[in-house]
Amino acid sequence: MQHPERELYELAEGELTGNVAAETYAHLRTCPACQATFERLTSLHARLTALPQLQPSPALAQAVHLRIRALPRPGARPHWRVAGLIFAVGLLALLPSLDVLLGLFDDSVHLPAFTDWSGWFVWLEQLSANVEATLVVGLCAVAVACILVVAQTLTTLQPQVR
Structure with missing residues (x-):
């Protein structure tokens, strides 16, 4: 098995299951480079999930929506x-x-x-x-x-x- 980068990300986020998860865990037992990457990803995921969830103010959300609506639409060409x-x-x-x-x-x-x-x-x-x-x-x-x-x-x- 090659270095399963995508699977390591999914495993660190808790999204990998089944046979693919078992194969990735088996690879982690034999590959020090992937073990180090997995530890960094797990640590990063834990720190990101521990951050407080911020909600934008309604005024900010409305201002962003207005600016987005003001942008020209890419598919609309004048007929x-x-x-x-x-x-x-x-x-x-x-x-x-x-x-x-x-x-x-x-x-x-x-x-x-x-x-x-x-x-x-x-x-x-x-x-x-x-x-x-x-x-x-x-x-x-x-x-x-x-x-x-x-x-x-x-x-x-x-x-x-x-």
Whole structure:
């Protein structure tokens, strides 16, 4: 058996049991270097456990918690640029659909001035046949951008320390 350093620490603290403890005790009987280390560790453990237990004041604990909360979180990265890019792509994807819907670039589609509901339903049915898949892609991209903005806002909110 090599010098069982970790086991000596655990044995000195009373945390080692079973076969590993028996093997470590057997090694201690034959190794003067480990015996000396074990005696130092046992003495140190006894002195540390004899020290009085100190409790920080509530004001100190609160001050430490406030300082910790003020530190930037390592995993929180701003999503603003990504959200803006996705939003812009979504708007670009919506442009052809908006052209179809509102007739921005040609005169093929106009908002009719119907006087009854049946005319509106016919117009909407004709319009839905012309709307491209870019409408769906654009709306999805805009929705993802909005979700990223909301997620970033929620991660930057600091919970209050009481």
